[in-house]
Amino acid sequence: MWSLANPTRFLGIADHVIPWLAVLTFLLLGIGLCLSFFVAPPDYQQGETVKIMFVHVPAAWLAMFGYTLIALASIGSLIWRHPLADVAAKTAAPIGATFAFIALVTGSLWGKPMWGTYWVWDARLTSMLVLFLLYLGLIALWQSIEEPGRAGRAAAILAIVGFINVPIIKFSVDWWNTLHQPASIFRVGGPTIDPSLLTPLFVMAAGFTLLFALLHLIAMRAEILRRRVHALRQVHVERAAAA
Amino acid sequence: MPDLGPHAVFIWAAYAVTFIAVAGLVFFIVQDDRRQRQILADLERQGIRRRSAKSADKPSQAKPRARKLKP
Numbered sequence: 001m002w003s004l005a006n007p008t009r010f011l012g013i014a015d016h017v018i019p020w021l022a023v024l025t026f027l028l029l030g031i032g033l034c035l036s037f038f039v040a041p042p043d044y045q046q047g048e049t050v051k052i053m054f055v056h057v058p059a060a061w062l063a064m065f066g067y068t069l070i071a072l073a074s075i076g077s078l079i080w081r082h083p084l085a086d087v088a089a090k091t092a093a094p095i096g097a098t099f100a101f102i103a104l105v106t107g108s109l110w111g112k113p114m115w116g117t118y119w120v121w122d123a124r125l126t127s128m129l130v131l132f133l134l135y136l137g138l139i140a141l142w143q144s145i146e147e148p149g150r151a152g153r154a155a156a157i158l159a160i161v162g163f164i165n166v167p168i169i170k171f172s173v174d175w176w177n178t179l180h181q182p183a184s185i186f187r188v189g190g191p192t193i194d195p196s197l198l199t200p201l202f203v204m205a206a207g208f209t210l211l212f213a214l215l216h217l218i219a220m221r222a223e224i225l226r227r228r229v230h231a232l233r234q235v236h237v238e239r240a241a242a243a
Numbered sequence: 244m245p246d247l248g249p250h251a252v253f254i255w256a257a258y259a260v261t262f263i264a265v266a267g268l269v270f271f272i273v274q275d276d277r278r279q280r281q282i283l284a285d286l287e288r289q290g291i292r293r294r295s296a297k298s299a300d301k302p303s304q305a306k307p308r309a310r311k312l313k314p
Contacts, residue, residue: 037245048248052257059261098268105264106257113250211265219272225279228293229286236291 005084007224014221021214028207035200043197052110054200057185058208060103063131064166066096066212070138071163074156083227084220086152089159090142091219095212097135104128115179123172124180127165134162148227 036054043050070092076085107125108118119125138155145151173182184192191198247254286292 042248047250048246049250049254051247051254055257055261094271095268098264102261102264105260109253109257109260113253215268215272218276222272222276222279225276225283229279229282232283232286232291232293236286 005082007084007087010084011221011224014217018214018217018221021210021217025207025210025214028203028210032200032204032207035203039196040200041196046114049110049113050197052106053197054204056103056106056110057201058205059099059106060128061205062208062212063096063100063103063128063135064169065209066092066099067131067134067159067163067166070096070159071166074159077152078156078160083148084224086148086156087220087223087227088216089156090152091223092216093135093138093142095215095219097132097139099208099212100128100132100135104132111179120179122178122180123176124169124178127169127172130165131169134158134165137162148230 032054036051040051040054042048070089073085073089073092076082077089104125107128111120112118138159141155141158142151145154170183172178173180185198185201193201
């Protein structure tokens with residue numbers, strides 16, 4: 001694991017892994033979409049709108065996973081000052097923000113036919129919106145401070161403080177009365193969803209997870225190269241000034 | 244094409260939003276990766292390289308490490 005923490009070694013491994021991961025992601029998402037549209041039956045209450053679940057739920061999971069990853073990487077960045085931890089945190093933010101956006105919009109499009117409204121200010125929806133805003137705050141912070149080390153430290157503190165929102169999202173449906181349905185997959189007593197709907201959901205979730213990993217690897221590679229370019233230019237300017 | 248019932252527009256809209264958002268993210272990340280590779284290649288063509296890259300290209304100029312002689 002620690003061998004991966006060397007940026008040059010990481011780049012070598014990423015170059016080998018990315019093409020295979022891309023093929024696997026494409027295959028899983030293709031199978032997941034076929035299962036969602038042609039195999040999964042309509043729900044006995046929600047009808048065909050249950051198909052929105054196959055993109056909404058994985059997007060919401062990955063939005064929370066992305067923020068958890070950022071918080072863990074931020075701890076690594078603050079304690080060990082490792083540049084790769086900082087790179088991992090910075091590059092996960094736009095990906096997590098996109099999945100949070102997808103979860104919010106698809107949830108809203110699911111809510112209209114099922115609840116009669118696109119939006120309510122209840123605990124689950126509001127805490128998910130807060131997660132999206134936290135992502136935007138982190139991206140803005142990284143963009144506004146030019147020096148990567150300073151930007152990374154400031155963003156790491158915000159990421160760790162903001163992590164309190166992740167368990168709030170998870171347990172909001174248990175702690176408060178909301179329109180959102182309670183936990184129906186990861187719960188004591190097992191899932192309450194029929195396997196005919198659960199299988200496509202898990203395949204799509206696996207596909208989305210691989211997509212997250214693939215995009216994160218490419219984004220990390222680009223960020224490492226950006227920092228090399230930045231360092232090379234600095235050295236070049238210093239040498240030119242000294243000459 | 245499967246019949247998605249009276250709420251088909253909401254289902255298609257959800258999948259369309261997901262597709263557009265993911266496609267945009269993929270485009271943004273892949274373009275950024277390509278741009279950084281291009282800039283780094285341009286710098287290397289100008290002779291601006293990392294010290295480790297220079298020594299890897301010219302192993303004969305690298306200072307040999309002292310080795311212990313076997314008894």
